[in-house]
Amino acid sequence: MSLQPGTRLAQYEIVEPIGSGGMGEVYRGRDSRLGRDVAIKVMADHVAADPDMRRRFETEARAAAALSHPSIVAIHELAVVNGVPVAVMELLDGETLRMRIRRGSLGWREAIGIAAAIADGLAAAHARGIVHRDLKPENVFLTRDGAVKILDFGLALQRLDAAFAPDSPTMATSAERLVMGTFGYMSPEQITGARVDGRSDIFALGCVLHEMLSGRALFSGATPQEVIARLLHDSVPAITAFDPLAPAEIRPILSRCIERDPARRFESARDLATALNALLTGSSGAAAGRRPRTRGKSLAVLPFVNAGADPALEYLIDGITESIINSVSQLGGGLRVVPRSLVFRYKGLQADPSTVGLALNARTILTGRVSQQGEFLSIQAELVDTSTESQLWGEQFRPQAGELIAVQQEIAWQISEALRLKLTGAQKKRLRRKPTVDPAAYQEYLRGRYHWNNWTPDSFRRALESFERAIAIDPTYAPAYAGLSDALGSLAYYGAVPPADGFPRAKAAALRALELDPEFPEAHASLALGQLFWDHDWARSEASFRRAIALNPRLALPRALYSLLLITVGRHEESIEEARTAQSLDPLSLLINMSLCWALHFAGRHEEAVGETLRTRALAPGFIEAGNLLVASYEDLGRFEAAARACAEDGCFGVTSDPAVLLEALARGGPEGYFRKKLELLGRVEGPRLGSVHYAATVVHARLGEHDLALQRLEAMVDAKAGGTVFLAVDPCLQKLRDEPRYQALIRRVGVPTASAPHTVST
Secondary structure (H helix, E strand, C coil): CCCCCCCEECCEEEEEEEEECCCEEEEEEEECCCCEEEEEEEECHHHHCCHHHHHHHHHHHHHHHCCCCCCECCEEEEEEECCEEEEEEECCCEEEHHHHHHCCCCCHHHHHHHHHHHHHHHHHHHHCCEECCCCCHHHEEEECCCCEEECCCCCCEECCCCCCCCCCCCEEECCCCCCCCCCCCCCHHHHCCCEEEHHHHHHHHHHHHHHHHHCCCCCCCCCHHHHHHHHHCCCCCCCCCCCCCCCCCHHHHHHHHCCCCHHHCCCCHHHHHHHHHHHHHCCCCCCCCCCCCCCCCEEEECCCEECCCCHHHHHHHHHHHHHHHHHHHCCCCCCEECCHHHHHHHCCCCCCHHHHHHHHCCCEEEEEEEEEECCEEEEEEEEEECCCCEEEEEEEECCCHHHHHHHHHHHHHHHHHHCCCCCCHHHHHHHHCCCCCCHHHHHHHHHHHHHHCCCCHHHHHHHHHHHHHHHHHCCCCHHHHHHHHHHHHHHHHCCCCCHHHHHHHHHHHHHHHHHHCCCCHHHHHHHHHHHHHCCCCHHHHHHHHHHHHHHCCCCHHHHHHHHHHHHHCCCHHHHHHHHHHHHHHCCCCHHHHHHHHHHHHHCCCHHHHHHHHHHHHHHCCCCHHHHHHHHHHHHHHCCHHHHHHHHHHHCHHHCCCCHHHHHHHHHHHHHHHHHHHHHHHHHCCCCCCCCHHHHHHHHHHHHCCCHHHHHHHHHHHHHHCCHHHHHCCCCHHHHHHCCCHHHHHHHHHHCCCHHHCCCCCCC
C-alpha cells in the first residue's frame, strides 16, 4: 500500500515517505488527536495477503510495544485501518548505523558506547522473553541527540511460558529447515535451525561491533552459501587491529561474543553490557589518549552468597562484602579494586570466574558463601586468579557475631598476602588492629547502610532507625554517626523531615563522628553537606569536601557531592570534571551518575544532560531522580511530548499518570495547557509542604509567567532553609525570574557568593 501526502488513517495524516523495507513502507505522519509527529509503518500489500507474513508484522509491533527501554524504538499503537495493520511509533531524527559505517570505521569509544546501549536494550528484551534474531547495522538507529535505538523486531520470538524467570536465558526454536535472519550476522544455531536464545543476539552484536571498529563485515562472501561456509566451517577471522590506543580488552570481549558454541559466549546481554561499560568508564581500559592499562593487580570482591536464602541475613552479607571492599580499597600497593556498584550487579548471578574477570577487568576475584548455623556464622571465602581459574587462597570461618569484624580484617589481610602487596607499617597495623566496636552496634550499622543504599524516603527512615540503635549500643562508634548524618541530611533535603530539624542534627552527627575519628573521610563529606545546605557557608563546605577527597582520593561519593557545591556557585566546568571523576571511580552508582546529569543540566548543556540521564535511568528504570531531571531538561528544550512520556514512565515528583493525560493537555492548549495540567497533578500529590513537589510546582509557576506565585513559594522555602534553595542562582528552570528584584533578594538572603549571582545560563 503506497500512500500520498495528505492521506488520513484514522487520526493520523500522512506527511511524507521516509523509508521502506521488506515488511512495508514507513511514513512521517501527524497525530491530529495528540498534536505530535510520528512514524507510521504500513504493511505492504504482499505481506497483508500472506497470513504468515502478516502475523510476522504484528509480532514485530507487539514485541517492541511490550518493551519500554531508552534503546528500543517505542511503539505507540498497533491499529487496523481498512483491513491493513499499521504500526505507529516514535519518530526518530538521525541515521541508521549502516549509514554511519559507510562513512568509515568508528572510534573505539563511540563504537563501544553504541554497543553498550544495544546490549542494554537487548538485556531488557531478553528479560521479557524476546529475542531479536535480526540485529544488524540497518536495524540500529542513531539519533541526533545521542540516543541509540534498536529497530525491527519482526523476527523476534516471544516465549509464552507463564513461569518464565526474567534472569534465565530466553529460549525459542527456529522452524525446521527455515532460516530467519540476515547472513553475516546470524549465529550458527540460527543457520542450522537449532535452538535459539538471547546468546544469538550476542553473536550478532559481536559482528556489528567488529564492523563498527574496522569498517568491514566479519563474515562476508559473494553468495549466501559462501558466507555460511565461512561462518560454520572456516576458522574465525582474525580480529584486526583497530585504534592503537583502544583498550586491549576489546579483543577478548569481541572474541567471546562470536564464539560458535553459545555456551562459550557471554551468558547474558547484561554481562556483555557490564563489560562494555567497564571499558568506557576506565575501570577496564585506557582513558582517552592514554595507553591501555593491563589488568595487573586488580580485585573484584563479588557479593557473598546467602547460602541458606535467609532474608534476615541479607543486610549482614551485603555488609560483609562492602566492608571487605572498603578495607582492601585502602591498601594501596598498586591494587585496583572494582567499585561496589559494579560488583553488586552480580548479586544472585552465577557466572564462571573467567567471564566475571573479563566483564570487570579483574585479574583476581574473591567469592564467598555465608550461612547461619545456630549462634555461629559459616563464612567460606576463596580468592581465584581469573586468568588461570586457579585458587590463590581459601578458608572457612565459623565466627560468632562478635567476631565478624575480625574475620573481615583477616580476609583483607590474606588478600594482601596472596597478592604480595607492599603495605606500609601503618596499613599493616590498621589491618591487624583488634576491633573495639560492639558487635551488636556493628550489625545495626550494616543494616543502616543496607537501607540507605536503597535510596528512597522510606529506606532513609529505616536507615535512621538502625544508625540510632547502633549509637545507643556503642556511643563511640564513628561510622554510625556518619551514617546518621547521611540519613538525616537525605530526609531533610527531600523534605521528609523539617529542614530545621534534620539539617542541624545531621551536622551535629558529622561533627561527633569527626571527634571520634578525625581522619574519617566520609564524615568530612557529611559535614560539608551540612555546612552547605544549612549553614550556607560555602568556604567551610568546600574545605571539608577537599579534606574528604585528600584523605581518600579513590572515594567517589565525596567527589560527586563536591560537584554539587561547584554547581551552586556556577563553576560548571569544574563541577562536570569532578562528576566525571566520581563516575570513573564508581560507574554504576545511581547517585554518582546523577551528579554528572545534574552538572550538565545546571550548566545549560541540556542535550548532553538528556543523553546522560537516559543512560542513568537505564541502570534502574523508574529511578525518580532521573525522571525529575529528564523532565526538566526536556521542558527546557521545549520537547514537551518527551517530557510527558518521561513524567509518566518515572513518576517524576510523585506525579503518576497515563502519558495521554499530559499529551492531550498539550494538544489542546499547547505548552500552557501542558503546564496547567501538570500543576493540577502536582496539587494531588500528598507529601511534605516544602519538599521536592513544592519546588516542582514553583518551577511550573515560573514557566507559566506567574511570578508572584512562584516567588511566594520560594520565599517560604528560603524562610525554612529548604535544601534546594542553594541552587537559586543557577537553576535554568527559574530563568524567567532572574530579573525580579524579589528573586535577587532571595539569592542574597541564601548567601550565594556574589561572584556567581546572578549567573546566566543559556537555555
